[in-house]
Amino acid sequence: MVMENVAHLNNASFLLRLNEHERAELLKLGKKQTFRRNEILFHAGDASDYAYILLDGRVKIYQIASYGKEVILWFCFPGELFGLSEIFNGELREAHAEACRDLTVLAIAYSDLRGYVAQYPNAAMHIIDMLAGRVRILSNSMLNLVADDVNSRVMKLLYRLAKCYGQQQGEAIRLPMHLTHQELADMIGTSRQTVTVVLGDLRRQGTIEIRNHMISILQPERMKPSDGAANHTHFEQSASMTGIAI
Numbered sequence: 001m002v003m004e005n006v007a008h009l010n011n012a013s014f015l016l017r018l019n020e021h022e023r024a025e026l027l028k029l030g031k032k033q034t035f036r037r038n039e040i041l042f043h044a045g046d047a048s049d050y051a052y053i054l055l056d057g058r059v060k061i062y063q064i065a066s067y068g069k070e071v072i073l074w075f076c077f078p079g080e081l082f083g084l085s086e087i088f089n090g091e092l093r094e095a096h097a098e099a100c101r102d103l104t105v106l107a108i109a110y111s112d113l114r115g116y117v118a119q120y121p122n123a124a125m126h127i128i129d130m131l132a133g134r135v136r137i138l139s140n141s142m143l144n145l146v147a148d149d150v151n152s153r154v155m156k157l158l159y160r161l162a163k164c165y166g167q168q169q170g171e172a173i174r175l176p177m178h179l180t181h182q183e184l185a186d187m188i189g190t191s192r193q194t195v196t197v198v199l200g201d202l203r204r205q206g207t208i209e210i211r212n213h214m215i216s217i218l219q220p221e222r223m224k225p226s227d228g229a230a231n232h233t234h235f236e237q238s239a240s241m242t243g244i245a246i
Contacts (some may be wrong), residue, residue, distance in 0.1 A: 048091060051108050054104075174217075
């Protein structure tokens, strides 16, 4: 069943970056677990004994700000590896992971993953690339919070989602996931009401279309970051290196 699912993964997924043998050996290490919607996979402060491969569904990785607001760091989609940040140095979890819907993961013990990385250096390099991309996107997001207005932050977020997960439909790019306005707001540090207003403006301008809670970007060129060639190159590389959406 796991190998059958691989054929349907998005090109941004970690699993599809591995060759067939590397992928098969990694999947052998995992123990399948299921979680219900809104169930917590791990809390901040938990021991970091396992990394996870998401087989189906969606996982929300987030932290809680000092004033109680949930801050979404990224979402994980099928084929992605998560729960890695603390596993190699044995530190406690720094974020929470929550099931956005009923889902299945493969849980891989720290000792097994460490042995796998030592045996398959090509896979290890993909893990390094993935983690580096996540750090870069988090850094870009911090800069965006300081330097960009809300309209720019929403547009950059939608563009990054399109780069990672978008399905080309003629000139348009469809985002094949349902994200609520609150989730979008929690990813860019604003309110749900503000996101609703910005999305409404983009619809009226003909830049996006929303049908059945799915967003399609009708004019992708208008969504591209325009903050300099160097930053744009880093933005594109980060979006293609890792499946995270922030």
